[in-house]
Amino acid sequence: MRNPIWMLAAILGTLLACGGGKGSATPAGAPPAPSPGVSLSPPSANLWTSGTQTFTATVTGTANPAVTWSVVETGGGTVSAAGLYTAPAGAGSFHVKATSVADPTLSAQAAITVSVQPPAGACNGAALGVGAGLQGFTPFPADNAWNQDISAAPVDPNSAAIIAFIGAGTGLHPDFGAGLYNGSPIGIPYIVVSSAAQPKVAVAFGPNGYPTEGDPGPMPIPATAPVEGGSSSNGDRHVLVMDRDTCLLYELYRAFPQANGTWQADGTAVWDLKSNTLRPYGWTSADAAGLPIFPGLARYDEVAAGAITHALRFTVPTSRKAYVLPATHWASSNTNPNAPPMGLRVRLKAGVDISGYPTQARLVLAALKRYGMILADNGSAWYISGAPDDRWDNDQLSRLSGIKGSDLEVVQMGTVYTSDPTGPAPTLNGFGAAPTSIKAGSTVQLTWTSANATRWFISPEVGWATGGSATVKPATTTTYTLTAQGPYGSVSRTVQVVVTP
Numbered sequence: 001m002r003n004p005i006w007m008l009a010a011i012l013g014t015l016l017a018c019g020g021g022k023g024s025a026t027p028a029g030a031p032p033a034p035s036p037g038v039s040l041s042p043p044s045a046n047l048w049t050s051g052t053q054t055f056t057a058t059v060t061g062t063a064n065p066a067v068t069w070s071v072v073e074t075g076g077g078t079v080s081a082a083g084l085y086t087a088p089a090g091a092g093s094f095h096v097k098a099t100s101v102a103d104p105t106l107s108a109q110a111a112i113t114v115s116v117q118p119p120a121g122a123c124n125g126a127a128l129g130v131g132a133g134l135q136g137f138t139p140f141p142a143d144n145a146w147n148q149d150i151s152a153a154p155v156d157p158n159s160a161a162i163i164a165f166i167g168a169g170t171g172l173h174p175d176f177g178a179g180l181y182n183g184s185p186i187g188i189p190y191i192v193v194s195s196a197a198q199p200k201v202a203v204a205f206g207p208n209g210y211p212t213e214g215d216p217g218p219m220p221i222p223a224t225a226p227v228e229g230g231s232s233s234n235g236d237r238h239v240l241v242m243d244r245d246t247c248l249l250y251e252l253y254r255a256f257p258q259a260n261g262t263w264q265a266d267g268t269a270v271w272d273l274k275s276n277t278l279r280p281y282g283w284t285s286a287d288a289a290g291l292p293i294f295p296g297l298a299r300y301d302e303v304a305a306g307a308i309t310h311a312l313r314f315t316v317p318t319s320r321k322a323y324v325l326p327a328t329h330w331a332s333s334n335t336n337p338n339a340p341p342m343g344l345r346v347r348l349k350a351g352v353d354i355s356g357y358p359t360q361a362r363l364v365l366a367a368l369k370r371y372g373m374i375l376a377d378n379g380s381a382w383y384i385s386g387a388p389d390d391r392w393d394n395d396q397l398s399r400l401s402g403i404k405g406s407d408l409e410v411v412q413m414g415t416v417y418t419s420d421p422t423g424p425a426p427t428l429n430g431f432g433a434a435p436t437s438i439k440a441g442s443t444v445q446l447t448w449t450s451a452n453a454t455r456w457f458i459s460p461e462v463g464w465a466t467g468g469s470a471t472v473k474p475a476t477t478t479t480y481t482l483t484a485q486g487p488y489g490s491v492s493r494t495v496q497v498v499v500t501p
Contacts, residue, residue: 036061038100038108045110046197047087048117055083055110057098064102072097072109087114123247123273130226131389132192133301138309139242139249139273139294145326146295146310150347150411151370158338159410163346165338166316167381171401174364175315175379176298176386177394184233187388189226190240190294198222198243200463202262206254209266213283216459216483219250219270223261238286239263240294247273248464249294251286270457270464277454279328280489282420287313288377289342290328296374298367298386303360308367312386315379316340322418331378335418340375345411347372352407358396365403372411381405426453426486431493433480437500443473444497446480453484453491474499 037060045053057067069079076094079085085096091114100106118125121136140146156162176187200218205211221241228238239255242248253267269285271292279290287293296313319332320339327343348354348368357365364384373384382405386392431448438444446458447469456465459481461472472480477499483492 034060036103036106038067038098038106040096040098040108040110043110044112045085046113046115046194049087049089049091049114050117051087051114053085053087053112055079055085055096055098057083057108059100059102059106061106062100062102064100066101067098068101070097070099071095077112077114085112087112090114091116124244126192126242126244128192128194128244130189130191131300131387133304134192134299136305139292141274141276144276144295146374147371148311149370150311150345150372151350153347154412156410156412161338162340162344162410163405163408165318165336166340166405168404168406170381170405172382172384172403173380174298174386174397174400175383176388176392177397178388178390178392179394184230185226185388186394187386188228188238188240188293188297189388190242190297191222191225192242192244193220193222195220195243195245200461202460203252203268204258204262204264205268206256206264206266209254210284213280214265214268215270215455215485216457216463216481217268218460218463219263219268221250221252221263223257225257227255227257238293239265240286242273242294246464249273249292251293253286270455272455272464278326278487280485280487281328281417284329284331288319288329288331289323289375291326291343291374291376293376293385296376296385298364298384300387300389300391303363304391306363308363309371310367311345311371312364312367312373312384313376314346314373314385315377315381315383316375317378317381319375319378322416324413324416326374327376340410341413341416342375344375344413345372346375346408347411348403349407349409352403357399357402358393360393360396361399364397364400368408382408421488423488424452424486425489426484426491427451428453428482428484428491428493431482431495433495433497436496437498438474440475440499440501441473443471446470446472446482446495448482448484448493450484452486452488454487455485457483457485459483472497 039058041056059065072095077088094112095109097109123137126134126137198220200220203217225239229235237254239252241250249271251269252265255265267286284290302308320341321330321332321335322341323330324341324343330342354362354365429449434445458465462470474497479494479496481494
């Protein structure tokens with residue numbers, strides 16, 4: 001028979017070893033109790049004047065999740081008991097504060113930047129994000145080729161032969177829509193960014209790229225920018241980025257994100273959305289015709305607003321070794337005069353009845369009557385470009401196939417360039433740095449003068465440049481390259497800034 005005193009001691013020892021004694025810690029393997037505190041989501045926000053943002057608070061270390069809300073700065077707006085913040089009528093930097101009811105020593109703040117609401121249709125009034133609405137902004141000036149009303153323009157004398165060459169019996173095809181096709185989004189995606197928040201990154205040319213016809217970086221392209229066809233695509237892999245702060249458009253062809261946040265692309269092009277300036281004659285872009293892609297996309301936000309107010313982008317199987325403005329480049333060896341040159345514009349004939357088409361298809365067709373569509377690349381016949389969006393109705397868009405090539409006509413072309421025009425090349429009369437040697441952490445002023453140039457780029461650090469000067473802050477000794485472009489080519493010069501510890 002076992003000694004009962006010994007057995008009692010053993011049981012007590014076991015309990016103590018297992019942490020079962022009075023005042024013991026949490027059982028082995030259990031997560032530690034959360035530290036007392038308050039956190040806010042989102043941790044910061046950017047709003048227009050009088051805009052709103054809902055904040056949520058999470059309280060840890062206490063069973064009572066309640067908080068009281070306040071705005072730190074006097075006149076910095078208001079916040080409701082539920083965390084709904086309303087920005088003031090003036091711009092500024094403010095903070096929303098959440099304080100624990102159970103323990104008023106615990107609190108958290110969210111930083112808020114309030115900016116003046118831009119007027120309707122302003123570039124910086126566009127929404128942010130993938131497929132964001134432009135809030136009434138129209139890329140490029142009203143008299144730009146993409147935005148011209150050509151409904152009453154004369155028909156080109158060779159219209160019938162060109163339409164027959166492309167395919168008079170072939171129907172229109174929407175190369176955009178909702179959902180996936182073969183595992184990829186349908187269309188060419190885009191993203192709107194704010195360069196005040198999105199850093200510029202380097203863009204290197206791929207081994208098969210076109211550096212002599214490309215615009216140098218850096219560019220404000222997010223590492224997560226959407227790629228045409230998806231991340232594993234082996235197609236054109238276009239990346240389109242609109243910077244609403246500077247009103248610049250950045251477009252890449254065959255673009256691949258790199259592990260360090262930079263990008264590699266075969267083609268690069270930057271466009272000033274406030275200007276009609278074209279690329280140099282003979283230069284390609286992210287598109288074969290040397291055109292911008294973004295302004296020719298059918299976007300859902302336009303359809304939701306009731307009208308597409310610009311020309312659309314389209315492709316054909318075989319183009320001509322020629323271009324008409326606003327195109328600046330051909331991508332063919334075919335010299336048949338009936339083959340369409342890049343930049344060719346077609347429109348839907350005025351007499352074609354579109355009243356029976358569903359809303360989304362009808363709005364596309366209405367745009368084709370008023371603005372037409374511009375040939376931008378080689379591909380399938382009558383494929384119309386647009387941005388993917390899950391709000392498209394693919395059944396409605398499929399009705400576009402009821403419109404055949406014979407329902408279209410070629411708008412009278414201007415000069416058909418079968419060779420690149422020539423003229424005065426751009427020159428750089430000076431490119432200097434002041435000072436040329438600095439201590440780490442100091443700034444340098446780069447200045448230049450040029451002639452016959454319409455666009456300027458400085459790499460690294462700056463990218464697109466205007467005004468004849470730019471301020472840089474090199475961390476190490478750096479050679480800066482200035483590239484000046486004009487209608488008839490480009491020229492580059494360099495200057496070195498020495499940085500000492």
